[in-house]
Structures are given as C-alpha cells and as structure tokens.
Amino acid sequence: MVKVMRKAPGVGLAAPQIGVPLRIIVLEDTKEYISYAPKDEIKVQERRPFDLLVIINPKLQKKSNRTAVFFEGCLR
Incomplete structure (x- = not known):
C-alpha cells in the first residue's frame, strides 16, 4: 500500500481503494x-x-x- 500511495503520489490510501477488503490506512505528508x-x-x-503512519482497524472519534x-x- 505504501508503494502505491507514494507512486501515485498521494498522502493517504485506504486498503479498499485498491481492492483489499481490510481496515488499513497508510498516511504520509512530506515537505515536498x-x-x-x-x-x-x-x-x-x-x-x-509527518512521517509514515499505518493505521490498522481504525475507529473514528x-x-x-x-x-x-x-x-x-x-x-484511483
């Protein structure tokens, strides 16, 4: 997921966006x-x-x- 997000390039990607039925989010925002x-x-x-952040089974509050x-x- 990190490779896909960086290649896009983007600052965030959720697993379902690439067809993975899991509750995982990757986030990263750079100075560039x-x-x-x-x-x-x-x-x-x-x-x-902010540095790379991987969130598994997130719950929004x-x-x-x-x-x-x-x-x-x-x-996508």
Whole structure:
C-alpha cells in the first residue's frame, strides 16, 4: 500500500481503494508534497509534514464540532 500511495503520489490510501477488503490506512505528508500546494491553502488547512503512519482497524472519534471543506483527490 505504501508503494502505491507514494507512486501515485498521494498522502493517504485506504486498503479498499485498491481492492483489499481490510481496515488499513497508510498516511504520509512530506515537505515536498506540501510545497506543491498554494501557501494560503497550506495555512488554512494547517498542513504540516509527518512521517509514515499505518493505521490498522481504525475507529473514528469526533473531537470537536469544527468542520472544514477542502478538495479531496483520489488515487484511483
């Protein structure tokens, strides 16, 4: 999954996106990827680089009532 995400390139990929019926997510955002985005967008999204993160059997938990609307790309 990491190879697929990086080859796309993308900052996140869920197993079902590539036909794997498991609850696994891989995430990674780099300075390079962030540098391609407009500076005002980076600021509004509070985007910061982070190392590879693999999440198995995630459970979403609401942390606040804050909402945001941004474009989401798809690697598929």
